[in-house]
Amino acid sequence: MSDSNENARAGRSHGNLSRRRLLQGTAGAFGAALASAGIYELIDSIAKPPDRPAAGADSPPVQEQYILQNEQVVMVDGSGVKSSNGTIAVRVPALHDHVITARLNVSANAKALQEAQHHLESALLDVERRFPPTPTGVATTVAWGLPYFHHYIPTLGKASGFFKAGTRYPEYLPVDLATSKTEGHTVYALQEARTFPSDQSPPGFGPVRLEQNDVAVLLRSDSLANIKAAQNVLFGSGSNQAGSLFKVTSIRYGFSGGGFYGQQGLPSKLALAANIPGAQSIPRQAQGFLGFATTLDSNMGPGNIANLETLPGLTDQWPNGYFKQGTTMHLSHLFQDLVTWYEQNFPQYADRVQAMLQPGLSPAPAPGTLALQPPGQSEAEVAQGVQRYHAYGHTGSMSQVDSTTSPTTSNYGKAYPTGTTIPVRGDFDTLDNPFHYTSDPTADHYSEKKAAGLHFIQFQPTIAIFNRVRLSMDGHYPDMTLPIAPRSPHAGINSVLHTTHRQNYLVPPRRHRSFPLAEFLV
Template sequence: MAGSEGSDSPEAQNKRMPSRRYLLAGGTLAAALASAGIYELVDALIGTPERPTPPTPSTPPARPALPPEQYVFPRPRVIMDDGTGVASSKGTMAVAIPPYHAHVITAKLNVPANAKSLQAAQRRLEEVLRRLEQQFPPAPSGVTVTVSWGLPYFEHYVPRLGKGSSYFDAGTAYPAYLPVDLTTSKERGKTVYALQESRTFPSDEPPPGFGPIRLEQNDMAVLLRGDSLTTLMAATNALFGTGDDQAGDLFKVTSIRRGFTGGGHTGGQTLASKLAIEHDLPGAKLIPRQSPIFLGFTTTLRDAESSTPVSNFETFPGWTDQWPNGYFKQGTIMPLSHLFQDLVAWYSTTFPKFEDRIHAMFRPGISFPPNTVTADPPEQNEADVLHDIAKFHAYGHNGSMQPVNRLQRELTSNYGHRYPVNTAITNRGDFATMDNPFHYTSDPAGDHYSKQPAAGLHFLLFTPTTEIFNRVRLAMDGELPGGKRASFSPRSRAAGLNSVVHTTHRQNFLIPPRSHRSFPLAEFLA
């Protein structure tokens, strides 16, 4: 019975024995780096992804040119979907199919804070990254590695630039060399940088029994994505192993976050459904068979994602100071967080009907055929959201964010491209997880680590400025850009899906362009 999924007590759930593979995640760093734990099942469940016919041996395989943006896939996969979540010749919605595997590794530096050491580390990391690019094609068939840096790196390791350049004057001190958010600076009458400290939001109030959200202070984070777990593990070993030709001794790993997405677009059962059932998550059998995520709907509509380089610092005039020749041009900001998802509340107790979940995810008052997985309702502006709050005393999760996450007027980029109203500004890169909260943590007590699998999301976004993310996140809590806000609690059932998700960790990172990805700015130290 569907309702029985959430009837177990916490005590009964904790008595279930996790698999031996999952137990490995709670051990040493070396064991955690060497094992993917429960995610070893992904390749077995998904099989070999369909690939184009390989070239003959006499013809070397064409390697797509790598874009200057680290976070971009040169050849993303796209299907046409008719609403069922499956590729269809009759489909009308373009859906991006992300790589099946995604891992994030966060770290502190293990490098002395002086010019000589940092410049040597810069050269070494870049050598490892270039070897990986020569060894493997980019994702999805190979691996895409994205290196990002947190404010602690810049503050502690690059306090002042000792050399001048075409980018900076000699003596420029932290944070004056970081990209400036020109729009927000103008609004506030003071300098605001594109990379800001992470913050809490109204709906971050923890549920009973949970501690407060942890605002992390990592020096860096590496995102790895691809279809092959073997390839991702080889890249992880190259970056964080401790051999002479590896880079692991440059870092002190603080967390390993593993996860997955998709897997059902060919008509089979998705990974979210399969893995949740395999590991007996409460509410697992209620997940739609074709859902690429735990919460039942497709999240990677092409229309809902920005086209490169909209997410870049330099794309639009007046957004940041990186045009025309900024050091961080073709870079972006990556907010990273972990969220728990209450599947029993989403599918049974709080939103028991399909129409309830449609209204919470998209917009009150709309309808779709039963079993719809992929939906593309009309875009909403601020007036639409306020109308729904007045009429239904509720708003939808996606709809509430669109007035901030979509262009509200046509814009022409610095590159001469015209973008129409409702073009998405950000790109999502999040992935489902059963980490609780991480596959590995160097601080199990502080991170409230548990061996018991739990439905969750490692959420990450690519956005031109931190403030854009902050405003999108506030809109999700009913605080709209015009200054009006919903009168009900941002944790209530009326506030989209906020009542069934709970954020545990958050930090913002800067992704430099590919040319400056390794220890950015170290070359200017003296």
């Protein structure tokens, strides 16, 4: 490990925590953290907002909370710059991404939960009246963890068109029909988070923390002022705000893009501003710290394909499930070791391309935007690559596991060709270490020293799909395991990632986003 990496690890030491941060669990510390965005305040002054098409004034929000409405898709050339003759389609993400996780500050009874349901929905509608649910306004996604359902919704007391009276947890959750059939017992679309073969936290950090939050709120916007205003409505302490409903456990800030218009991207600018080891090696216009675009259109599920009910036979939510038009969400945090990536394991651009995509590629010498075209590598082709090159690539290892394996017509009549990606990514780079704010700095190993990281978010119909894709990233497939250690430099990008936290969530449709199922309690 280099001296620079040792210094970064040392900055995570509890002995370096200031008294102010050690007291972060207090209301005053939370309020200060909510009001200040720290280094992220720079973004609106150093990045040009994307030139997005105007949203229709009369266009109502879609039921799918996870879909970023009015998202721009641009064609880029090999350098990643928007170009009239570019050949690669890239979705332009929001500049700012904030996630706030919380446990509930609500009594576990029908009256309290139903009042909380109305209170939160009123606050969310207030945000939507002030800002369109797009990147030029504020896009809001409310997701619920298994602890919420387990503790607050033990039994449904009322019958409905969806459930029988007396339905108990977890029987009202969406059923993963495909996995249930394979495993021979009922498996739900939402499952507890697990660890994976390559999961490894930094030295001294401890094991990966599998979180138990009740709720997570994702806010996306090109404007920090808009996000701050939305956060104040949802988590502020005034009488017309919803903050009294929550005990916030973390605030997670981050960013993406900024370099699609020939400008220096946010990853390069902010990493240099924060003196992150290895920052000088980040390509100038890179969308992410590792130098590659993460929102390639071909690698993002189109339309509503990630819904619980869209693809036939995946879940029981078609045609009339309570959670129809919802999805599942995985949220995790991991550190990215830029020194090892750029200077030690993969010092040449071609090395990084082969680690990120697949071995054997011969890219142009200058860093640029690259993509594996659908349907990507099959499992057999990945194995053949290992035999020939003694390595596999990150994207190549997952490219067919996360996609349709044959031409598929959705329940809505949409035809998807073989190789259509199913999950939708929403991850973003961060300088949090690991979070901007935590209510438990000891357990979360909080440090004020900035570090290159990623708040990883992915939406997919079932958590089983996420688990299967994530295992393939480690070379583990249902019928074989690649003969490469999962943290080897020959295993894609795994050797430069250090995971710290994971949790899975259910994202209801917009109509049920506020305390789902509380209306059926008695």
